[in-house]
Amino acid sequence: MNALQRLAVIHTGGTISSRPAPDGRGVTPQRAPSVPGLDGVSVHDYQPFTLPSPHVTPRHMLELARLVARVAPEHDGVVITHGTDTLEETAFALHLLLPASIPVVLTGSMRHMEEASWDGPGNLLDAAQVALHPRTRGRGALVVFGGDVFDARTVTKIHTTAVDAFGGYPGPIGRIDRVGHAARVEYFATPDARTPLEPPHLDARVEILYAYAGWRGEGYAEARSRADGLVIAALGTGNLPAELLPLISDTDRPVVIATRTHAGPVLPVYGYPGGGATLVEAGAIPASFLNAHKARLLLLTLLSCGLDTDDIRRVFAEDAY
Numbered sequence: 001m002n003a004l005q006r007l008a009v010i011h012t013g014g015t016i017s018s019r020p021a022p023d024g025r026g027v028t029p030q031r032a033p034s035v036p037g038l039d040g041v042s043v044h045d046y047q048p049f050t051l052p053s054p055h056v057t058p059r060h061m062l063e064l065a066r067l068v069a070r071v072a073p074e075h076d077g078v079v080i081t082h083g084t085d086t087l088e089e090t091a092f093a094l095h096l097l098l099p100a101s102i103p104v105v106l107t108g109s110m111r112h113m114e115e116a117s118w119d120g121p122g123n124l125l126d127a128a129q130v131a132l133h134p135r136t137r138g139r140g141a142l143v144v145f146g147g148d149v150f151d152a153r154t155v156t157k158i159h160t161t162a163v164d165a166f167g168g169y170p171g172p173i174g175r176i177d178r179v180g181h182a183a184r185v186e187y188f189a190t191p192d193a194r195t196p197l198e199p200p201h202l203d204a205r206v207e208i209l210y211a212y213a214g215w216r217g218e219g220y221a222e223a224r225s226r227a228d229g230l231v232i233a234a235l236g237t238g239n240l241p242a243e244l245l246p247l248i249s250d251t252d253r254p255v256v257i258a259t260r261t262h263a264g265p266v267l268p269v270y271g272y273p274g275g276g277a278t279l280v281e282a283g284a285i286p287a288s289f290l291n292a293h294k295a296r297l298l299l300l301t302l303l304s305c306g307l308d309t310d311d312i313r314r315v316f317a318e319d320a321y
């Protein structure tokens with residue numbers, strides 16, 4: 001007889017743990033869901049905190065990474081239930097902090113447990129079966145939602161209410177379906193290998209500024225004086241209004257340029273004042289394909305590791321994460 005597989009399920013809150021509060025003041029996290037119908041698997045639950053995901057911070061992400069690293073050796077896979085609003089940030093933090101050899105799968109739900117269309121049990125079962133699947137090993141932190149498997153680097157929340165709330169360019173790297181009760185897991189891609197980062201804390205301060213037509217740098221000086229580093233969600237391939245160029249040239253801390261456009265890289269193409277080529281010339285660091293909030297987590301992690309601006313520039317240039 002085959003030995004039981006062992007699954008760790010780490011609950012953190014979010015809609016998948018939520019129902020309407022008795023005081024009638026809206027939906028709040030209350031009770032973690034249990035994994036439905038997994039034969040031959042012994043499930044061990046952990047609950048480090050119970051939060052709506054807008055309350056999750058980088059400190060919680062580091063706490064989770066340490067918990068996963070601690071429980072992973074005694075389990076065949078790890079699932080994390082999480083609110084969807086910042087799920088991609090926690091997934092990306094785990095991608096930065098954990099070796100790819102640990103199969104860790106994040107999921108959540110868009111509907112709470114008292115709604116007829118509650119998507120929690122299906123997503124949780126999918127996540128569990130993906131986490132335990134032998135082909136999942138070596139792919140690092142993944143997100144499973146609506147049967148699609150996404151890598152932590154590219155996944156993003158694309159809809160505020162739809163059940164298929166996750167997407168991202170270029171799309172899923174795998175899929176789970178079922179034939180009868182048997183799960184069928186297919187992969188189309190493997191995330192690149194990387195060396196996990198080992199920050200002693202995640203307390204560096206990195207702020208995001210969002211560019212728009214007519215921005216003259218309002219808020220920039222204040223953010224620069226508070227933060228250890230900045231990320232700008234810039235325009236198109238990473239361009240800004242001309243007024244930003246002297247501000248960026250003057251900044252002695254790392255300034256990473258991401259894009260507010262939903263897909264595609266940041267590239268030093270344009271040479272007009274504020275164009276991407278002039279920003280890079282002025283010392284800004286292109287975020288490549290990372291969205292602004294993931295670029296922020298990478299910058300924050302590198303700063304927390306004590307890296308200087310040149311080393312940070314090198315890490316971003318290598319597309320190492």
Ligand SMILES: NC(=O)C[C@H](N)C(=O)O
Binds near residue numbers: 052053082083108
């Ligand atoms: N669907 C969800 O989980 C959204 C919720 N606001 C959260 O992120 O905690």
